[in-house]
Amino acid sequence: MTEASTRPASLGAAHTDLSAYDADTTERALIERRARHLGVGLLFYHDPIHLVRADGVWMYDADDRAYLDCYNNVPSVGHSNRRVVDAMVTQAAILNTHTRYLHEEVVAYAEELTATLPDGLDRVVFVNSGTEANELAMRIARTVTGKRGAVVMENGYHGNSNLIADLSLMGVAPDARAPHVAGVEPPDIHAGPFTGDDAAERYAALIDPAIAELDDRGEGLAAFICDGIFDSQGGLEAPAGYFPDVYTRVRAAGGLCIADEVQPGFARTGLMWGFSHEGVVPDIVTFGKPAGNGYPLAGLVTTDELMNAFTSRNIYFNTFGGNPVAAAVGRAVLDEIVDRDLCAHVAETGAYLRAALEGLHASHPEIGNVRGRGLYQGIALVDPTTGDPNPGLARLVPDAMRDAGALMGMTGRHGNVLKVRPPLVFDRANADQLVATLDRALTDLT
Amino acid sequence: MTEASTRPASLGAAHTDLSAYDADTTERALIERRARHLGVGLLFYHDPIHLVRADGVWMYDADDRAYLDCYNNVPSVGHSNRRVVDAMVTQAAILNTHTRYLHEEVVAYAEELTATLPDGLDRVVFVNSGTEANELAMRIARTVTGKRGAVVMENGYHGNSNLIADLSLMGVAPDARAPHVAGVEPPDIHAGPFTGDDAAERYAALIDPAIAELDDRGEGLAAFICDGIFDSQGGLEAPAGYFPDVYTRVRAAGGLCIADEVQPGFARTGLMWGFSHEGVVPDIVTFGKPAGNGYPLAGLVTTDELMNAFTSRNIYFNTFGGNPVAAAVGRAVLDEIVDRDLCAHVAETGAYLRAALEGLHASHPEIGNVRGRGLYQGIALVDPTTGDPNPGLARLVPDAMRDAGALMGMTGRHGNVLKVRPPLVFDRANADQLVATLDRALTDLT
Numbered sequence: 001m002t003e004a005s006t007r008p009a010s011l012g013a014a015h016t017d018l019s020a021y022d023a024d025t026t027e028r029a030l031i032e033r034r035a036r037h038l039g040v041g042l043l044f045y046h047d048p049i050h051l052v053r054a055d056g057v058w059m060y061d062a063d064d065r066a067y068l069d070c071y072n073n074v075p076s077v078g079h080s081n082r083r084v085v086d087a088m089v090t091q092a093a094i095l096n097t098h099t100r101y102l103h104e105e106v107v108a109y110a111e112e113l114t115a116t117l118p119d120g121l122d123r124v125v126f127v128n129s130g131t132e133a134n135e136l137a138m139r140i141a142r143t144v145t146g147k148r149g150a151v152v153m154e155n156g157y158h159g160n161s162n163l164i165a166d167l168s169l170m171g172v173a174p175d176a177r178a179p180h181v182a183g184v185e186p187p188d189i190h191a192g193p194f195t196g197d198d199a200a201e202r203y204a205a206l207i208d209p210a211i212a213e214l215d216d217r218g219e220g221l222a223a224f225i226c227d228g229i230f231d232s233q234g235g236l237e238a239p240a241g242y243f244p245d246v247y248t249r250v251r252a253a254g255g256l257c258i259a260d261e262v263q264p265g266f267a268r269t270g271l272m273w274g275f276s277h278e279g280v281v282p283d284i285v286t287f288g289k290p291a292g293n294g295y296p297l298a299g300l301v302t303t304d305e306l307m308n309a310f311t312s313r314n315i316y317f318n319t320f321g322g323n324p325v326a327a328a329v330g331r332a333v334l335d336e337i338v339d340r341d342l343c344a345h346v347a348e349t350g351a352y353l354r355a356a357l358e359g360l361h362a363s364h365p366e367i368g369n370v371r372g373r374g375l376y377q378g379i380a381l382v383d384p385t386t387g388d389p390n391p392g393l394a395r396l397v398p399d400a401m402r403d404a405g406a407l408m409g410m411t412g413r414h415g416n417v418l419k420v421r422p423p424l425v426f427d428r429a430n431a432d433q434l435v436a437t438l439d440r441a442l443t444d445l446t
Numbered sequence: 447m448t449e450a451s452t453r454p455a456s457l458g459a460a461h462t463d464l465s466a467y468d469a470d471t472t473e474r475a476l477i478e479r480r481a482r483h484l485g486v487g488l489l490f491y492h493d494p495i496h497l498v499r500a501d502g503v504w505m506y507d508a509d510d511r512a513y514l515d516c517y518n519n520v521p522s523v524g525h526s527n528r529r530v531v532d533a534m535v536t537q538a539a540i541l542n543t544h545t546r547y548l549h550e551e552v553v554a555y556a557e558e559l560t561a562t563l564p565d566g567l568d569r570v571v572f573v574n575s576g577t578e579a580n581e582l583a584m585r586i587a588r589t590v591t592g593k594r595g596a597v598v599m600e601n602g603y604h605g606n607s608n609l610i611a612d613l614s615l616m617g618v619a620p621d622a623r624a625p626h627v628a629g630v631e632p633p634d635i636h637a638g639p640f641t642g643d644d645a646a647e648r649y650a651a652l653i654d655p656a657i658a659e660l661d662d663r664g665e666g667l668a669a670f671i672c673d674g675i676f677d678s679q680g681g682l683e684a685p686a687g688y689f690p691d692v693y694t695r696v697r698a699a700g701g702l703c704i705a706d707e708v709q710p711g712f713a714r715t716g717l718m719w720g721f722s723h724e725g726v727v728p729d730i731v732t733f734g735k736p737a738g739n740g741y742p743l744a745g746l747v748t749t750d751e752l753m754n755a756f757t758s759r760n761i762y763f764n765t766f767g768g769n770p771v772a773a774a775v776g777r778a779v780l781d782e783i784v785d786r787d788l789c790a791h792v793a794e795t796g797a798y799l800r801a802a803l804e805g806l807h808a809s810h811p812e813i814g815n816v817r818g819r820g821l822y823q824g825i826a827l828v829d830p831t832t833g834d835p836n837p838g839l840a841r842l843v844p845d846a847m848r849d850a851g852a853l854m855g856m857t858g859r860h861g862n863v864l865k866v867r868p869p870l871v872f873d874r875a876n877a878d879q880l881v882a883t884l885d886r887a888l889t890d891l892t
Binding site: 027030031033034036037038039040041042043044048049050051052053054059072074075079082088089092093094095096097098099100101102103104106107110111114122123124125127128129130131132135136138139142160161162165171288289293294295296300302307311314315316317318319320322323325326 | 473476477479480482483484485486487488489490494495496497498499500505518520521525526528531534535538539540541542543544545546547548549550552553556557560568569570571573574575576577578581582584585588606607608609611617734735739740741742746748753757760761762763764765766768769771772
C-alpha cells in the first residue's frame with residue numbers, strides 16, 4: 001500500500017549519490033543534512049522537491065510555487081483540512097491516552113465506522129498503520145485457522161514489517177520467498193496472461209494450485225489477502241466475478257479472506273469501500289492511509305466470531321491505537337466524507353477524469369490503456385508499435401509534470417503506469433488542468 | 447513496552463463479562479457500546495475508569511474527580527502539554543506529508559535526536575510504534591547477519607506484530623514458542639536463580655547456550671534484544687557488568703545488540719537513554735511510547751554501516767513515519783526534556799521516591815523489595831513469612847489506589863509487582879501523596 005515502486009530506486013537514492021541532483025544550494029544543503037541522519041532516504045524526483053505548505057489539492061514549495069497534487073491519497077479530505085486539524089487540537093488539548101480507560105470518542109468512532117460496513121463486520125481494532133493492521137489480520141487468521149500460509153498477488157504490496165514484507169512480493173527477490181507465501185497472477189485483463197471473456201474464472205482458478213503449494217510445504221492456508229484496487233500493479237479493475245470465485249475457493253480450503261482497503265477504502269473508488277464493487281463481504285477489512293488525513297491511524301474490522309476466537313487465545317494491546325485524538329481525527333474525516341458527499345463526488349469526478357484521459361489516446365498512442373476506479377486512475381504507457389510496456393518514457397513523466405506544476409506518480413510491475421490518485425476533493429477543473437498538463441508533457445517527451 | 451501483563455486478563459475482559467462491573471449507568475452503557483464494536487477490550491480496574499481530561503500529572507473522570515497519575519509513561523512531559531499541542535497544531539495547519547519530499551522538520555529532529563546518542567549512532571528511521579521499530583530492527587539484523595534467530599528475556603515484551611509477539615515470551619505458551627527464539631533468565635538479583643556476587647557473570651553466561659540452541663535449530667543468531675528497565679519483569683536493575691558481558695558474547699557470535707528503549711528511553715531512568723547506565727553502546731536503539739507524548743511516534747537509530755547494508759538490499763518506506771507533524775511534536779518533547787532539565791529532575795525525584803518506598807518496608811513487611819531506576823519503580827509484594835510472591839495482594843492494590851485517587855499498575859512474571867511509572871514531571875509532593883496513599887491502602891488490605 002505504500003509507493004515503494006513508484007520511483008526506481010536509482011531515482012530515489014539521495015543518500016548515496018548527491019551528484020545526481022541539480023537542486024539549488026538551500027535544497028542541496030538540506031539533502032546533505034538529511035543523508036547524514038535519516039536512515040531510509042528515498043526521495044521523489046531527480047531534483048527533489050522541498051514542500052513547505054499545502055491546502056486542499058495544492059502544495060507549495062519553498063519558493064511558494066504551487067503544485068496541483070494529483071498523487072497523494074493520505075490527505076484524502078484535503079491538505080491541512082481545517083475540520084480535521086480542529087478536531088485534533090481540541091482533543092489533544094484536553095486528553096490523550098490509551099484504550100484501557102473508558103472514553104466516548106473511540107466508541108463513537110467504532111460505531112460510525114462499522115455503520116459504513118456490511119452487517120457482521122462489527123468489531124474494530126484501531127492501530128497506527130496499514131502494516132500493523134495487516135499484521136493483526138494475519139495474527140487473527142493464523143490463530144483461528146491454525147495454519148500459517150497466505151495467498152497473495154504477484155508484485156503486491158501490503159506493508160513493511162517482517163511478515164508483511166514477506167507477503168509483499170513486489171519487494172521480494174524470486175529466490176528469497178518465504179515458504180508460507182504463494183503468489184498468483186493479478187487479474188490484469190489488459191496485459192496479463194488471460195484477457196478473454198473467461199479471464200475472471202481463469203484468474204480465480206489460479207488460487208487452487210497456490211493453496212496446494214502451501215499445503216505441500218506444510219504451511220496450509222490461513223488467508224488470502226488482496227488490495228482490490230491493485231495499487232502496485234498500477235491500478236486494475238478485476239473482471240466481474242473474479243472476487244466471488246476467489247472467496248469461494250479460499251473459504252472452501254478453510255482460509256479467511258482479507259480485504260486490504262488501505263488504498264481503496266474511504267471513498268477512493270467512489271464507494272466507501274472498494275470491495276463493495278465486487279459483490280463480496282470479506283472476513284477481515286484492513287484500512288489505513290486516508291483514515292486520519294495524515295494522522296497515523298489505521299485498523300481492521302472483523303466479525304464477533306473471529307474477534308472472540310482471537311482474543312480467547314491472545315492478549316493484544318496497541319499503545320497508541322484508538323487513542324482519543326486519533327478517534328477524534330478519524331471521526332472528522334468520516335464526517336467530511338459524509339457531509340461533503342465525497343463518494344458521489346469521487347464517482348462523478350473520476351468518470352470525468354477517466355473519459356478525458358482516454359481521450360488523450362487519440363493524439364498519444366503511447367497511452368496503452370487507462371484503468372482504475374473513481375479517483376484512482378492508472379495510465380499505462382506502451383510502445384505504440386509493439387504494445388510493450390514503456391518504462392523508459394514513464395519514468396520521465398513525473399519529472400516533466402513536476403516542472404509543469406503537477407505532482408504525479410509512477411508504478412506497476414513493469415514501471416510503465418502513471419498513477420493519478422489525488423486528494424478526494426479534486427474537482428473537474430483540477431482534472432482539466434491535469435489532463436492538459438499531461439498532454440503537453442507527453443507531446444514534449446515523444 | 448506495553449502493559450499487557452499489568453492486569454490479569456480476568457480483570458480486563460470487559461467485552462465478555464459485564465456482570466463483573468459495578469459501574470454506574472453512564473459508564474455501564476459506555477462499556478456495553480464498547481463491547482459491541484471494539485475488538486480488543488481490555489480495561490483497567492474492576493470498575494473501569496472513565497477519564498475525560500488531564501493536565502500535567504493529573505487525570506479527571508467524568509464526575510471531575512482528580513487522580514494522581516503514577517502510571518502513564520506515554521505523556522512523559524505531562525498530560526496535555528501546551529508546547530507539544532502547539533507544535534502539533536501549528537504544523538498540522540500548514541503541511542502534513544511523507545518523507546519522500548524534502549522537509550526541514552524531520553531533518554532537524556533527526557539531528558537533535560542523534561546528538562543525544564553516542565557517536566556512531568547517527569542514522570534514524572522514524573516509524574509509528576515501538577512494534578514497528580522493533581520489526582525494522584529485526585529486519586536490519588536479519589539482513590546484515592543472514593540469520594533469523596533472536597535471544598530474548600523470559601517473560602519479556604517487545605510488541606504486538608507476528609514476529610515481535612514471537613519474541614515477547616510473556617505472551618507465548620511454552621508449547622507455542624517459535625524456533626527462531628531462545629529465552630534467557632532476566633538478571634533478577636532479588637528473586638531469580640542467581641542472587642550472589644557473581645550474578646552478573648552467571649546470568650550473562652546463559653547467553654551462550656541460548657545462541658547454541660538457535661544454531662542447533664538452524665536459525666542462527668541475528669540479534670539479542672532487551673528492554674533495559676525490564677518493564678514486564680516489574681523493573682529490574684541489571685547487576686553491574688551484565689550488559690557488557692552479554693554484548694561481548696552476542697557480538698562474538700556475530701549477532702547485533704538491540705536496546706529496546708521504548709520503556710527506558712527519553713529520561714525515564716534519569717539519563718536520556720537507559721543503556722547509558724550499563725556501559726554499553728548498542729548496534730540499534732529502538733524508541734517509542736514517550737517520544738511524541740501521545741502522538742504515534744517511534745523509531746530506531748543505528749550506524750551508517752548497518753543502515754547502508756540494509757538499504758542496499760531492501761526498500762523500506764513508512765507512510766506516516768517522520769511526517770512533519772510527528773517531527774514537530776518529537777522536537778517539542780525533546781525541547782521540554784532539555785529546557786526543563788528533566789533528566790536531573792527524574793534522577794532526583796526518583797531517588798526521593800525510592801527512599802520513601804523503601805521506608806514503607808518497616809511498617810509493611812509485605813514489601814519484599816523496591817527496584818528500578820529514576821521514575822520507574824517496582825514494588826514487589828511478598829508473603830512476609832515465606833518471601834514468596836504475593837499476587838493475591840498485588841492485584842487488589844491498583845483498585846484500592848484508584849479509589850483513593852491514584853493510578854498505579856501491576857506487573858511482573860508472578861503478578862506481584864506494583865508499577866510506579868508516572869509522567870516525568872511528577873514531583874516530590876506527588877511522591878509524598880503516592881507513598882501516603884499506598885501506605886493507607888496496604889494497611890487497609892492487610
